Amino acid sequence: MKNRPTTLLLLLPAALLVGLLFVLPILGVLSLSVYGDSGFTLGPIRELVGSRVSLVVLERTFWQALTVSVICVVLGYPAAFFMSGLSTKLRAYLVYLILLPFWISILVRTYTWIIILGREGIINRTLAAFGFSPVQILYTDLAVRIAMVQILLPIVVLTCLASMLDIDKGLVKTARSLGATPTQAFVKVFLPLSLSGAATGGIICFILCLGFYVTPALLGGRRSILISNLIDIQVHQSLNWGFAAALATALLIITLACLALFRLLTRGRTEFSSLGVGR
Amino acid sequence: MVVNGAAIEFKKVRKTYGNFVALESFSMNVAAGEFMTLLGPSGSGKTTALNSLAGFTDITSGDILIDGVSIARVPTEKRNIGMVFQNYSLFPHRNVLGNVAFPLEMRGVGRAEIRKRSLKALEIVRLGGLAERMPHELSGGQKQRVAFARAIVFEPRVLLMDEPLGALDLKLREAMQLEIKQYQQQIGCTVIYVTHDQGEALTLSDRLAVMDKGLIRQLGTPQDLYDRPNSRFVAEFIGLNNIIKISGSKHDGAIVDGLGVIRFPSEIQPSQGYLSVRPEHIRRTPTGGHPAIVRQAVFLGDAVRYVVETRNGAELTLAEPRSGENSSLDPGSEIAISFEENRLIHLPE
The missing domain is CATH 3.40.50.300 (P-loop containing nucleotide triphosphate hydrolases)
Structure with missing residues (x-):
């Protein structure tokens, strides 16, 4: 049943769509980075390696993605843990609340942060009311980070929650009956079993961060731009398509490398059981 | 250990x-x-x-x-x-x-x-x-x-x-x-x-x-x-049991629904509650006893279990160990049954 030609046919529309609208353009972009007007060239790649700006932006993009992902997991995991202990009905309401921001466009949500973080914004006016001097948050990396956490947190919470709901609650009870304190039961049983969900949430968050464009463009200063903004500048302002393609290729390769590293680290995680005693 | x-x-x-x-x-x-x-x-x-x-x-x-x-x-x-x-x-x-x-x-x-x-x-x-x-x-x-x-x-x-x-x-x-x-x-x-x-x-x-x-x-x-x-x-929960209602008593026994007067192995004969008797404590007898008709015969390998109905409408299950290669009775056969008197139990509720 599984591999009958007719069932494979069902895959065709989606496969065509992905092939035409995703794989082909990507290949086009990839080829742009090594093919110029005069045929094969390593020019754009040489330009990339020699460009201090792009290396700095690449590094910043990674640093932002990493910190945002870590903050999201650190904030999202406890929230998901709290939700996993609620009644189904209450949990459904909370999931609804968490999904609510998705009804509002990222653009609007990002502009909202300008109102909050700006020089005449809520934070600075509150500070002024207590006699403090204003702080510069808007147009810094921090502003970009705050907004990205806000946008991505729901995804991490829901991924963590899904993996937690898969855990048999009886296992924690069992651990207690076998001599584990509530803390030990959490650390030795619940945490390892929910770790894969947290890691998945983190990695999804990380990959989404690498492609952020609107948020750094609006909330970041000149020195907070991320790789997407740099690519945009190359395409729209410098009209240096080859260089833009080289940047895009670098981003793609590094993203895939991160995924591969993640796979490598988590492979055979279950074999590392029981403090090595079991081995 | x-x-x-x-x-x-x-x-x-x-x-x-x-x-x-x-x-x-x-x-x-x-x-x-x-x-x-x-x-x-x-x-x-x-x-x-x-x-x-x-x-x-x-x-x-x-x-x-x-x-x-x-x-x-x-x-x-x-x-x-x-x-x-x-x-x-x-x-x-x-x-x-x-x-x-x-x-x-x-x-x-x-x-x-x-x-x-x-x-x-x-x-x-x-x-x-x-x-x-x-x-x-x-x-x-x-x-x-x-x-x-x-x-x-x-x-x-x-x-x-x-x-x-x-x-x-x-x-x-x-x-x-x-x-x-x-x-x-x-x-x-x-x-x-x-x-x-x-x-x-x-x-x-x-x-x-x-x-x-x-x-x-x-x-x-x-x-x-x-x-x-x-x-x-308890009688119903543990093992197979026949449980029949008792509707009164006479000087020589209790009046059991569908069976008539049954003598319990006790001093005072109960007038209400239930009679309980295990299938293995009911026997077929050649003479006397309660006349009954076989309704169902279930072959269990080492025993045969009969569901029988007495003339007055009591349904009982009895188990008979198998000896030799004699075949079991067909449904409809007329038999007579008797109880092992000292295995009769009175259940007050």
Whole structure:
């Protein structure tokens, strides 16, 4: 049943769509980075390696993605843990609340942060009311980070929650009956079993961060731009398509490398059981 | 691995959930090293009793003592009670050895000692060769053995088992019953075992308590409960039984529906309640007795079970051991039956 030609046919529309609208353009972009007007060239790649700006932006993009992902997991995991202990009905309401921001466009949500973080914004006016001097948050990396956490947190919470709901609650009870304190039961049983969900949430968050464009463009200063903004500048302002393609290729390769590293680290995680005693 | 079982005492334990009474005035003494079974239908309170001893459930009132010391306020992990669950409840992220080692790790036992004792426990359940397997690579019976090894590895003096064989098929269940009994006798711990399977309860227990609606209906040895049930509920729950209503009495016996006057082996003949008689205590007689017609004959291999109807409409089941190669009676055959008089039981309710 599984591999009958007719069932494979069902895959065709989606496969065509992905092939035409995703794989082909990507290949086009990839080829742009090594093919110029005069045929094969390593020019754009040489330009990339020699460009201090792009290396700095690449590094910043990674640093932002990493910190945002870590903050999201650190904030999202406890929230998901709290939700996993609620009644189904209450949990459904909370999931609804968490999904609510998705009804509002990222653009609007990002502009909202300008109102909050700006020089005449809520934070600075509150500070002024207590006699403090204003702080510069808007147009810094921090502003970009705050907004990205806000946008991505729901995804991490829901991924963590899904993996937690898969855990048999009886296992924690069992651990207690076998001599584990509530803390030990959490650390030795619940945490390892929910770790894969947290890691998945983190990695999804990380990959989404690498492609952020609107948020750094609006909330970041000149020195907070991320790789997407740099690519945009190359395409729209410098009209240096080859260089833009080289940047895009670098981003793609590094993203895939991160995924591969993640796979490598988590492979055979279950074999590392029981403090090595079991081995 | 030998331990001294602990004595357990439930003192008027009561547990309510809102308006629902899960356990009512539950009192029971379990001797050290005894195999006690709580038998009853679902919702009878047997698992609540077990959970309150394990510490998963706070009791509403009453007290529970282990070796004379109250444990009502002791947290679960300090009670030092082994527990085996129906769904095995193995940790999926740990291999077999890691699962069995868990209770010892929690008790801060040294690494070499953990390994030694865990392997020993696995030897007892004959799974020494599977120490490195992951739970999902095991069969149901193997999982159950790992769960058992994990529950005894820290040498608890009390072992609780909540329908541990419920998820296994019949043949495996019967084999595991014998193993459990054997391990318990070998180790010496006190066992409280919860099941709704009366056959299992009769096979395993030193004593058993039949529960219904949060109450103990009868507590005694398997033989006590089989031979002398004290109520219709117990008589119906344990083994196959004929239960017929008594509608009055005469000087020489009770008037039983559909059978007429039946003499009980007691001084005073009952005038109400029920007559209870096991199928193996009803016989076919060549002369006298109660005339009846065979309605159904069931071939059981070593015996034949007949469902018969007396002339006045009482339906009875009787079991006749098979001797030789004589074939069973056909439905419709007319026979006469009589009772082993000293095996007739009067059930007041």
